[in-house]
Amino acid sequence: MASFIDYYAVLGITSSASPEAIKSAYRKLAREYHPDLNAGDASAGEKFKLMNEAYAVLSDPLKRQTFHQVYQTWKASTQVQGGRRQEKAKQKQTQKTKKTNEKDDSTNPNNQASKKDTQAKKEEKPIASGLGDIFSAFIPKPDAASSKRNTADNNSKSYNEKKQKKAQHTKPSSEKNITTTLTLAPEEAETGIVKTVSIDCIAACSRCSGTGRVNGISCKVCQGAKTTTNTKKLDVRIPAGVKNGSKVRVSGEGEYSSETGVSGDLFLVIQIKNKSLFTIEGLDTFSWVLLPVPIAVVGGEVFVLTAQGKVTMTVPAGTGSEKKFRLKGYGLQQGLKKGDHYVTVHLDSTAELSEKEKKLYGELYKLLPNKDKPLPPLS
DSSP states (O other), X not given: OOOOOOHHHHHTOOTTOOHHHHHHHHHHHHHHHOGGGSTTXXXXXXHHHHHHHHHHHHTSHHHHHHHHHHHHHHHHHHHHHHHHHHHHHHHHHHHHHHHHHXXXXXXXXXXXXXXXXXXXXXXXXXXXXXXXXXXXXXXXXXXXXXXXXXHHHHHHHHHHHHHHHHHHHOOOOGGGOEEEEEEEOHHHHHHOEEEEEEEEEEEEOTTTTTSSEETTEEOTTTTTSSEEEEEEEEEEEEOTTOOTTOEEEETTOSOXXXXXXXXXXXXXXXXXXXXXXXXXXXXXXXXXXEEEHHHHHHOEEEEEEETTEEEEEEXXXXXXXXXXXXXXXXXXXXXXXXXXXXXEEEEEOOSXXXXXXXXXXXXXXHTOTTTTSOOOOOO
């Protein structure tokens, strides 16, 4: 009998599960069996691949409808087979009991007369031999039309099972995989990050779901080719500690094959920049920012880029140039340990001023005490 995989059972849901329940179950399992979190565990990798395959089918309404028809046929077949197994067990037990009784009769002289009577009855009227013949004696034989329908149902079932097995066990060729380069800053590679990746790839036509036809007519979107070329954006989590030249695989995000109905994988080749956005010492990072003079005088907020992302830093009034600020926990991370980020501010005196700003600075100059006296020498 053709192999069948119950995708509902793979995701741990019922056959009546809603799209939201399917997505929730998939995300939960994806976090549990992701290859990056189970390095070296081959069984986790197989489970991750199988649940991706199940989600690809059950999240698509048309694919799910086709699968559900095969699922119902498989379920009904399983129930019939269970009944047949029970019937065979009963038949075996009956035959065993019969043999035991015959053995007892042959050794008991009191049963000889009864045995002869039984033999005489058999000769007078032949009866069906075996449990199957007994059933057939009471159940009318199907007519030709009924037999034809049963044969057609069996052929349809066999075709669906073969088609399902082919879809499950066919692997996309390596030609359908996509390989592209992803550039990271050293601190991004060290701490891990979620990057948005844009790729151009061949995908199943969204109009006809990769069948090439809509309502029996050639699809107008893909012209019957079953596929289209699309640009898609993916948010990919890059694990911490990736090395230059290493590859990160995104399962099922390669090009779609109209022959197998399966998509290849996306491989991201990591390229790490030589120059960092920061100076790194251990887990601590260091950077500097240009601070507008008005903020330095009256205080305010500035944005600072750290290894943990963009952070808003509060600058107190009267901040001078070369002032250093510490942002605790915003350095690099290693396990549970986190370093700090240090920011040195430089007053931005080179910014071009508008006429209004120049006028305001002129008013401030008039308020300076001892503005006509020379500045004291630097100590």
